[in-house]
Amino acid sequence: MKKGEIYEGIVEKIDFPNKGLVCVDGIRVIVKNAIPGQKIRFRIHKKRKDRCEGILLEVLENSPMEVCPPVCKNFPACGGCMYQTMDYGDQLSMKASQVKELLDGALKKSGQVDSQGGAEYIFEGICPSPLQWGYRNKMEFSFGDSYKDGPLALGLHKKASTYDILTTDDCKIVHSDFTKILKCVLDYFTLYPQPFYRKMQHEGYLRHLLVRRAQVTGEILVNLVTTSQVQPDLSGLADKLKKLPLEGRITGILHIINDSLADVVASDETRILFGNDYFYEEILGLKFKITPFSFFQTNSLGAEVLYSLARSYIGDTKDMTIFDLYSGTGTIAQILAPVARRVIGVEIVEEAVIAARENAALNHLDNCQFIAGDVLKVLDMIKEKPDFIVLDPPRDGIHPKALEKIIDYGVDRMVYISCKPTSLARDLEVLIARGYRVERVKCVDMFPGSVHVETVVLLSYKKPDSTISVKVEFGEGESKVLLDNIAKRAEAYKPKERVTYKMIKEYIEAKYGFKVHTAYIAEVKRSLGLPMYDAPNAVEELKQSRKRPTAEKVEAIKDALKHFKMI
Numbered sequence: 022m023k024k025g026e027i028y029e030g031i032v033e034k035i036d037f038p039n040k041g042l043v044c045v046d047g048i049r050v051i052v053k054n055a056i057p058g059q060k061i062r063f064r065i066h067k068k069r070k071d072r073c074e075g076i077l078l079e080v081l082e083n084s085p086m087e088v089c090p091p092v093c094k095n096f097p098a099c100g101g102c103m104y105q106t107m108d109y110g111d112q113l114s115m116k117a118s119q120v121k122e123l124l125d126g127a128l129k130k131s132g133q134v135d136s137q138g139g140a141e142y143i144f145e146g147i148c149p150s151p152l153q154w155g156y157r158n159k160m161e162f163s164f165g166d167s168y169k170d171g172p173l174a175l176g177l178h179k180k181a182s183t184y185d186i187l188t189t190d191d192c193k194i195v196h197s198d199f200t201k202i203l204k205c206v207l208d209y210f211t212l213y214p215q216p217f218y219r220k221m222q223h224e225g226y227l228r229h230l231l232v233r234r235a236q237v238t239g240e241i242l243v244n245l246v247t248t249s250q251v252q253p254d255l256s257g258l259a260d261k262l263k264k265l266p267l268e269g270r271i272t273g274i275l276h277i278i279n280d281s282l283a284d285v286v287a288s289d290e291t292r293i294l295f296g297n298d299y300f301y302e303e304i305l306g307l308k309f310k311i312t313p314f315s316f317f318q319t320n321s322l323g324a325e326v327l328y329s330l331a332r333s334y335i336g337d338t339k340d341m342t343i344f345d346l347y348s349g350t351g352t353i354a355q356i357l358a359p360v361a362r363r364v365i366g367v368e369i370v371e372e373a374v375i376a377a378r379e380n381a382a383l384n385h386l387d388n389c390q391f392i393a394g395d396v397l398k399v400l401d402m403i404k405e406k407p408d409f410i411v412l413d414p415p416r417d418g419i420h421p422k423a424l425e426k427i428i429d430y431g432v433d434r435m436v437y438i439s440c441k442p443t444s445l446a447r448d449l450e451v452l453i454a455r456g457y458r459v460e461r462v463k464c465v466d467m468f469p470g471s472v473h474v475e476t477v478v479l480l481s482y483k484k485p486d487s488t489i490s491v492k493v494e495f496g497e498g499e500s501k502v503l504l505d506n507i508a509k510r511a512e513a514y515k516p517k518e519r520v521t522y523k524m525i526k527e528y529i530e531a532k533y534g535f536k537v538h539t540a541y542i543a544e545v546k547r548s549l550g551l552p553m554y555d556a557p558n559a560v561e562e563l564k565q566s567r568k569r570p571t572a573e574k575v576e577a578i579k580d581a582l583k584h585f586k587m588i
């Protein structure tokens with residue numbers, strides 16, 4: 022296999038986040054932007070020791086998993102919702118198994134294994150997003166052109182392109198109000214032209230349009246980001262936006278000036294064209310003030326699922342001091358404050374910390390404190406010790422030195438919320454090596470159609486088992502313990518062989534001549550009240566509501582469970 026050569030193959034699986042695996046003549050090739058089961062043509066562009074990397078050229082045959090027609094006219098050019106043609110249940114299964122595989126690997130590597138050599142923890146599958154479409158409360162659109170010297174475009178970058186912009190006036194992951202606002206701004210600057218910003222030349226005016234629309238309250242904040250190279254009067258644009266027939270309500274229109282070289286949405290100066298420079302959203306009955314640059318989960322209804330799950334993992338917090346590290350606008354801290362003695366949030370974005378303090382006052386919570394700064398440094402300044410720690414770091418995970426400081430507190434339990442399973446797996450290896458063990462894991466799909474997934478992990482500190490001293494003399498005679506008896510007792514305490522789904526399937530196939538799906542075994546086990554720890558993932562729950570095993574299969578599964586002495 023040589024660089025530049027073209028091959029064809031079937032995508033066997035996708036590793037997180039977007040790495041399709043194709044095997045050609047026993048060589049593994051990673052090709053991005055594919056779907057499992059697709060037959061693709063690709064060109065080799067990198068050759069490594071153990072694998073090659075290829076660029077997708079063409080999908081030759083669709084995957085059997087592509088059962089839904091694309092809902093968006095920019096698919097697949099945009100690349101934002103790569104999995105939109107897959108059944109939603111299959112998207113969930115794929116994300117759950119990607120996370121499980123990564124965590125299994127990390128746990129095995131760091132020694133948290135069961136007697137069979139498998140990773141020992143409870144993997145509880147994945148919660149779906151309450152909305153499959155229209156779930157995002159924030160979108161950053163860029164100005165540009167969709168081809169060299171083409172008309173002004175406003176939207177998202179074409180897949181794998183740094184320059185070409187697709188006008189996303191049909192995007193289905195946001196509310197239709199976003200589209201109306203995008204079209205209004207694009208029409209305005211088509212009528213009253215201004216040059217878009219060209220990053221290589223550092224020339225032009227129009228950079229980004231950042232729209233935030235609260236899912237629950239319907240409040241909208243529109244932010245136009247430009248350079249200061251031109252100074253047009255924008256009051257006409259603000260008037261047009263105010264007159265739009267929207268379902269939500271614009272509470273602020275901001276003009277953000279950004280002259281930095283970096284292609285990020287940032288502010289050197291913010292001018293209010295209309296209303297306020299914030300908006301409100303509600304999560305789990307609490308109210309949150311959100312400013313343009315403070316982090317807030319982009320799927321508000323999904324955030325309710327995420328925080329409820331984290332809350333259930335955290336458990337009883339009465340009389341506890343909790344550290345909410347990487348606290349954003351203080352959502353988690355405020356959800357925990359009513360059931361804790363005290364919560365301390367640490368967040369690097371000052372604007373988010375100010376909003377978090379205001380939010381706590383708004384929600385009548387007086388036992389929260391928010392500190393602005395880098396977790397790495399702030400932990401040295403806090404005198405109090407936590408009883409429980411919640412970690413919700415950015416995508417790259419926790420700085421190794423900050424992680425050491427967090428571990429040094431030695432709290433009994435922690436909850437780690439992660440938006441990137443690869444950095445989570447890396448941090449878990451360190452936590453396990455330093456005495457923590459992963460107890461429970463569940464994912465939440467906050468980003469349907471996309472490659473992303475959120476994961477919640479409950480960790481506990483592994484204390485040595487309690488010990489008792491017993492004086493025993495071995496040998497024959499009164500008050501002496503026979504060595505044989507010890508061996509017998511040891512045999513009785515030996516853990517029973519774990520019966521796997523594979524063993525049950527093989528037994529049934531050999532005896533009855535048909536195959537049974539893991540989901541069916543899981544369903545029968547669940548109906549009999551058997552523990553589900555070893556279920557590969559709880560997505561099986563999701564499948565179960567659509568497919569049900571026949572009576573014949575239920576009987577075969579029960580027979581297998583009896584055979585293996587599970588019932």
Ligand SMILES: C[S@@+](CC[C@H](N)C(=O)[O-])C[C@H]1O[C@@H](n2cnc3c(N)ncnc32)[C@H](O)[C@@H]1O
Nearest residue numbers: 316318347348349368369370395396413414415
């Ligand atoms: C994934 S967000 C979580 C926010 C919050 N827990 C929530 O659910 O809304 C991560 C947050 O960490 C903040 N952050 C990033 N690096 C940080 C650091 N070194 N120290 C403190 N906060 C940091 C980001 O600004 C962001 O608000």
